Amino acid sequence: MLSPNYYLALSSVLFTIGVLGVLVRRNPIIMFMSIELMLNAANLAFIAFARYHRLLDGQVFVFVVLTVAAAEVAVGLGIIVSIFRLTGGDINVDDLDEMKG
Amino acid sequence: MIAELVIFIILGTFAVATAIAVVLSKNPVYAILFLVMNFFVLALFFLLLSAQFVAFLQVLIYAGAIMVLFLFVVMLLNLTGGIEAMQDKLPAQKWLALLFAVLALVEAGIVVMTTTFPRVSTPIPQGFGNVEQIGKLLFTKYLFPFEATSVLLVIAMVGSIVLARRRA
Numbered sequence: 001m002l003s004p005n006y007y008l009a010l011s012s013v014l015f016t017i018g019v020l021g022v023l024v025r026r027n028p029i030i031m032f033m034s035i036e037l038m039l040n041a042a043n044l045a046f047i048a049f050a051r052y053h054r055l056l057d058g059q060v061f062v063f064v065v066l067t068v069a070a071a072e073v074a075v076g077l078g079i080i081v082s083i084f085r086l087t088g089g090d091i092n093v094d095d096l097d098e099m100k101g
Numbered sequence: 102m103i104a105e106l107v108i109f110i111i112l113g114t115f116a117v118a119t120a121i122a123v124v125l126s127k128n129p130v131y132a133i134l135f136l137v138m139n140f141f142v143l144a145l146f147f148l149l150l151s152a153q154f155v156a157f158l159q160v161l162i163y164a165g166a167i168m169v170l171f172l173f174v175v176m177l178l179n180l181t182g183g184i185e186a187m188q189d190k191l192p193a194q195k196w197l198a199l200l201f202a203v204l205a206l207v208e209a210g211i212v213v214m215t216t217t218f219p220r221v222s223t224p225i226p227q228g229f230g231n232v233e234q235i236g237k238l239l240f241t242k243y244l245f246p247f248e249a250t251s252v253l254l255v256i257a258m259v260g261s262i263v264l265a266r267r268r269a
Contacts, residue, residue: 001105001150002102002105002106002109003218003220004218005213005214005216005217005218006106006109006113007146007150008213008216009210009213009214010109010113010116010117012206012209012210012213013117013206014116014117014120015209016202016203016205016206016209017117017120017121017123017124018120018124019202019205020124020198020199020202021123021124023194023195023198023201023202024124024195024198024199025124027129029129029132029133029171029174029175030123030124030126030129030132032171033123033132033133033136033171034123034124036136036163036167037120037123037124037136037139040139040140040143040163043143043155043159044143044146044147047146047147047150047152047155048150050150050152050230051150051151051152051225052218052221053221054221054223054225054226054229056229056230056234056235056238057238057242057243059152059154059155059230059235060235060238060239060243060246062152062155062158063155063158063235063239064246064250066158066159066162066163067250067253067254068250068253069163069167070162070166070167070254070257071253071254071256071257072257073167073170073171074170074257074258074260074261075257075260075261075264077170077171077174077261078260078261078264078265079264080174080178081174081177081178081264081265082264082265084178094191
């Protein structure tokens with residue numbers, strides 16, 4: 001196996017791209033996908049460490065992260081759909097600053 | 102070793118390129134397809150790191166189920182384009198975001214570069230990363246987190262049903 005440094009470097013690059021996506025884009029769907037990107041970067045680090053230490057615990061953690069991502073997407077997309085029902089048009093997250101539901 | 106480095110560089114380039122494409126795509130449908138590609142590349146990385154079960158979960162659940170959900174929502178709602186063209190309330194925020202992202206990357210880079218991992222020569226255990234081993238761990242050592250995830254999934258299901266219900 002390559003040294004974990006390689007995988008950690010790749011993981012941090014992917015994570016930064018995800019952070020950038022959340023901060024720069026205004027489309028809620030793309031912001032969501034950037035969050036998925038960050039979760040996956042963390043998964044890569046988990047798997048790399050699991051392999052390095054020869055312990056399967058890291059892979060079980062990835063399993064949990066996968067479940068959390070699924071739950072988060074289900075609820076998040078539900079919220080996006082209900083916002084769409086209220087506004088009936090393109091959603092810009094900058095316009096959603098009232099918190100009145 | 103050299104072969105693994107070559108594979109790493111090729112796959113890594115693909116992973117970074119598709120991730121950048123996700124963030125830069127104007128059309129959300131393209132972004133979703135790039136993200137699916139990114140997930141496939143990461144699944145290949147997982148295979149390289151002898152995590153076969155997780156690699157297949159990645160393809161089945163992430164690329165298969167979650168991204169289809171995304172695709173459905175984008176196609177159901179007319180979310181394609183037009184959003185970024187609207188008036189930007191916080192124009193300075195984008196540049197600040199870029200600055201801080203670069204700072205975070207530099208910081209992570211310093212940490213990664215200065216940490217050295219001693220070489221481990223113990224061989225990979227038999228059946229490392231297969232369904233049997235992970236299942237055993239999941240139902241013994243990590244039984245409580247496993248049950249907690251099922252509660253989390255129930256909460257997510259109830260939540261999305263409540264959100265999807267028509268307002269009374």
